[in-house]
Amino acid sequence: xxxxxxxxxxxxxxxxxxxxxxxxxxxxxxxxxxxxxxxxxxxxxxxxxxxxxxxxxxxxxxxxxxxxxxxxxxxxxxxxxxxxxxxxxxxxxxxxxxxxxxxxxxxxxxxxxxxxxxxxxxxxxxxxxxxxxxxxxxxxxxxxxxxxxxxxxxxxxxxxxxxxxxxxxxxxxxxxxxxxxxxxxxxxxxxxxxxxxxxxxxxxxxxxxxxxxxxxxxxxxxxxxxxxxxxxxxxxxxxxxxxxxxxxxxxxxxxxxxxxxxxxxxxxxxxxxxxxxxxxxxxxxxxxxxxxxxxxxxxxxxxxxxxxx
Amino acid sequence: xxxxxxxxxxxxxxxxxxxxxxxxxxxxxxxxxxxxxxxxxxxxxxxxxxxxxxxxxxxxxxxxxxxxxxxxxxxxxxxxxxxxxxxxxxxxxxxxxxxxxxxxxxxxxxxxxxxxxxxxxxxxxxxxxxxxxxxxxxxxxxxxxxxxxxxxxxxxxxxxxxxxxxxxxxxxxxxxxxxxxxxxxxxxxxxxxxxxxxxxxxxxxxxxxxxxxxxxxxxxxxxxxxxxxxxxxxxxxxxxxxxxxxxxx
Numbered sequence: 001x002x003x004x005x006x007x008x009x010x011x012x013x014x015x016x017x018x019x020x021x022x023x024x025x026x027x028x029x030x031x032x033x034x035x036x037x038x039x040x041x042x043x044x045x046x047x048x049x050x051x052x053x054x055x056x057x058x059x060x061x062x063x064x065x066x067x068x069x070x071x072x073x074x075x076x077x078x079x080x081x082x083x084x085x086x087x088x089x090x091x092x093x094x095x096x097x098x099x100x101x102x103x104x105x106x107x108x109x110x111x112x113x114x115x116x117x118x119x120x121x122x123x124x125x126x127x128x129x130x131x132x133x134x135x136x137x138x139x140x141x142x143x144x145x146x147x148x149x150x151x152x153x154x155x156x157x158x159x160x161x162x163x164x165x166x167x168x169x170x171x172x173x174x175x176x177x178x179x180x181x182x183x184x185x186x187x188x189x190x191x192x193x194x195x196x197x198x199x200x201x202x203x204x205x206x207x208x209x210x211x212x213x214x215x216x217x218x219x220x221x222x223x224x225x226x227x228x229x230x231x232x233x234x235x236x237x238x239x240x241x242x243x244x245x246x247x248x249x250x251x252x253x254x255x256x257x258x259x260x261x262x263x264x265x266x267x268x269x270x271x272x273x274x275x276x277x278x279x280x281x282x283x284x285x286x287x288x289x290x291x292x293x294x295x296x297x298x299x300x301x302x303x304x305x306x307x308x309x
Numbered sequence: 310x311x312x313x314x315x316x317x318x319x320x321x322x323x324x325x326x327x328x329x330x331x332x333x334x335x336x337x338x339x340x341x342x343x344x345x346x347x348x349x350x351x352x353x354x355x356x357x358x359x360x361x362x363x364x365x366x367x368x369x370x371x372x373x374x375x376x377x378x379x380x381x382x383x384x385x386x387x388x389x390x391x392x393x394x395x396x397x398x399x400x401x402x403x404x405x406x407x408x409x410x411x412x413x414x415x416x417x418x419x420x421x422x423x424x425x426x427x428x429x430x431x432x433x434x435x436x437x438x439x440x441x442x443x444x445x446x447x448x449x450x451x452x453x454x455x456x457x458x459x460x461x462x463x464x465x466x467x468x469x470x471x472x473x474x475x476x477x478x479x480x481x482x483x484x485x486x487x488x489x490x491x492x493x494x495x496x497x498x499x500x501x502x503x504x505x506x507x508x509x510x511x512x513x514x515x516x517x518x519x520x521x522x523x524x525x526x527x528x529x530x531x532x533x534x535x536x537x538x539x540x541x542x543x544x545x546x547x548x549x550x551x552x553x554x555x556x557x558x
Binding site: 133 | 320322325326328335347402403404407426427429430431432433434435436438439440441442443446447448449450451453463466467468469470471472473474475476477478486487488522523524525526527528529530531532535537538539540541542543544545547548550551555557558
């Protein structure tokens with residue numbers, strides 16, 4: 001067996017999500033090669049070569065990969081994939097965008113968001129917002145996989161000494177071009193890797209009221225998240241969304257404020273180690289998954305929490 | 310320009326999925342079904358493009374068994390011009406669905422395909438990306454804003470870090486994210502009108518495609534539930550428990 005892991009990066013650093021995909025590859029077994037495609041991304045390849053357990057790094061350094069557009073990157077994956085038994089990427093918007101395109105070009109199924117490796121051809125993946133777990137066996141000779149990062153530990157970023165091989169990148173498809181990116185506030189803690197997350201729901205009533213959560217978050221070193229209802233209501237941007245179609249996270253502590261606990265939201269946070277729910281409706285389903293529930297008006301409880309920390 | 314909107318019939322998002330006792334799958338017998346919410350976003354965008362004069366005809370298509378027609382009728386009631394049901398009782402995987410819908414897109418000569426980004430039943434998030442590959446078209450996945458101008462479209466995409474703007478060459482395949490729009494409500498007269506709109510039925514076998522599944526589902530089970538927690542009576546008690554019992558702050 002041999003695994004190819006597609007490295008997610010910003011042309012400077014390897015994304016943490018990739019380290020989790022490497023662990024999934026380790027569990028599958030066999031050699032692990034990494035593919036780094038980007039522009040002026042030699043430093044990424046050097047860093048990738050140090051990841052524990054990696055045999056070799058293939059580096060495609062070309063302007064057409066600079067922004068990881070799906071069309072050119074999928075074409076590259078199709079060139080590199082033959083000979084590998086497994087091709088993996090993290091189930092982030094990066095992996096979700098490019099991997100199915102590559103899989104279809106290879107005429108292979110994709111196994112989305114695996115949470116467990118049962119054997120080299122059998123995987124567990126959540127369906128129905130995580131209300132069911134399906135064990136699926138693949139008959140494809142190349143298994144195209146995205147990995148739910150929270151369910152696999154991060155591989156050690158140091159300790160490996162893989163070789164770096166420079167490869168060509170094929171022609172530019174010219175189908176799309178990158179224009180710009182608006183990144184959310186950089187001084188905030190990253191939602192996907194935060195140890196503590198405090199999220200607000202529809203009960204927050206406005207975007208301004210999220211300031212209360214930011215104050216608590218600053219004291220705890222926490223990230224701020226939101227339910228889909230809060231995003232739908234326009235309180236906060238979508239990148240804060242935790243849930244089935246947003247981010248799936250598993251912090252040590254998750255504090256749900258004014259969140260009723262729809263199954264779509266639970267899908268994104270129920271692997272958290274400790275869950276706290278603050279809601280004025282004692283019947284809210286969030287209390288069924290909470291380790292500590294507080295039935296209270298959030299507009300009194302949150303400032304009180306802020307003062308107590 | 311013609312647009313193909315691909316939609317899926319799924320378990321209603323408000324209904325909790327129940328696993329069958331024999332572990333063979335999720336029990337959908339007598340369950341409330343609906344159009345996948347993200348597919349509604351895709352269809353709504355097509356309707357707005359038609360209202361803006363960018364699109365002339367909207368074809369709504371789905372792959373599935375008998376009751377798939379209900380979902381397509383809902384699409385017609387929302388405002389699609391006609392519907393195509395590719396009839397099969399088998400549950401096809403995204404790759405096979407993409408092959409089928411690619412063929413429909415080519416037969417109909419559409420210049421745009423719109424889908425939801427993800428179906429809320431199997432959560433695969435694959436079909437739009439796969440269709441773009443098979444058609445050899447550009448891909449605009451997870452769209453929250455779409456502007457089509459001539460042979461190009463400018464797209465704002467929802468990505469993990471925030472919003473990414475890209476430009477794609479037309480024709481293209483777009484998948485809708487939740488903030489793209491707010492789907493309209495269907496009124497009773499629209500439901501009546503939808504009954505008279507054309508609905509083509511095509512047998513899957515007549516397309517001559519390899520739609521064999523590549524995955525075998527060995528087992529479906531419910532995840533382990535969380536143990537019930539406790540209700541605390543005050544913020545003070547909560548902070549004390551988090552500090553001394555859970556030791557997480």
